[in-house]
């Protein structure tokens with residue numbers, strides 16, 4: 001039996017759907033009962049949290065654990081607390097941990113990746129069997145650029161000429177299905193990426209082509225980007241982390257393209273055009289200078 005943490009998130013939800021489609025028994029861990037309402041129909045769930053783990057006798061029901069938590073300052077403490085609860089349960093489940101590409105490179109100083117590196121070091125010290133799923137940046141991150149695209153026909157990002165092997169969250173989930181269900185996965189590090197590395201100007205071109213609307217790219221100075229993130233309600237810790245991440249992007253840190261999606265699933269990674277077509281509603285709004293509709 002598989003225990004899925006982070007099941008209500010972008011990857012976790014799709015993972016639960018794909019496990020259900022493959023008829024693989026899995027249990028979602030949700031923080032409060034009400035969050036279970038949004039899970040795929042018929043999903044088994046338990047109520048617990050990384051910092052309030054299920055008791056050992058419940059944890060012992062699971063021989064594989066999908067470990068995912070959100071990007072935040074307390075991420076290391078939360079995941080380490082949960083890992084230690086697994087150790088105390090004493091049954092040595094295999095942990096499939098979601099990290100981020102770059103966590104395995106000691107010279108990557110982006111705090112988000114550094115946090116994953118710290119958790120990986122802790123995991124190694126426990127002796128638990130581990131598989132990592134360390135994706136490149138999600139295509140879903142582009143949703144945060146949707147307002148700029150709708151209202152100003154511009155993708156705003158402090159990315160310079162940097163290129164990113166954007167991957168769809170559904171493909172990350174598909175690799176996780178493989179990591180959770182295949183044998184001989186102990187010690188593996190999967191790096192799911194999309195099929196190509198795209199600069200943000202390329203992203204703007206693809207958006208223009210898919211929605212038949214001219215969209216450009218504006219390379220935002222880091223100071224301005226930080227101010228926008230803070231104005232949008234992000235914490236200083238997160239805003240500074242995003243600047244580190246975009247610095248990493250500008251220096252080629254996210255250019256990685258692998259065929260890990262195909263290796264794990266037998267099919268090609270989703271191209272960005274395909275993902276954009278599905279996300280059309282978020283990106284295509286009514287042009288602001290258009291006169292009101294007649295009805």
Ligand SMILES: NC(=O)c1ccc[n+]([C@@H]2O[C@H](COP(=O)([O-])OP(=O)(O)OC[C@H]3O[C@@H](n4cnc5c(N)ncnc54)[C@H](OP(=O)(O)O)[C@@H]3O)[C@@H](O)[C@H]2O)c1
Pocket residue numbers: 005006007008009010011012030031032035048049050051068069070071078098099100101112134135136137138141
């Ligand atoms: N965004 C990217 O481009 C990218 C790329 C590579 C790797 N990653 C990694 O992916 C992870 C985020 O994945 P995601 O975007 O799928 O996540 P997400 O959509 O932000 O969802 C996070 C999940 O973690 C759960 N969670 C948060 N705190 C928890 C706690 N104390 N106990 C139990 N569950 C808790 C949330 O539950 P609730 O619904 O209750 O809040 C939610 O289900 C991060 O580790 C990040 O480094 C992200």
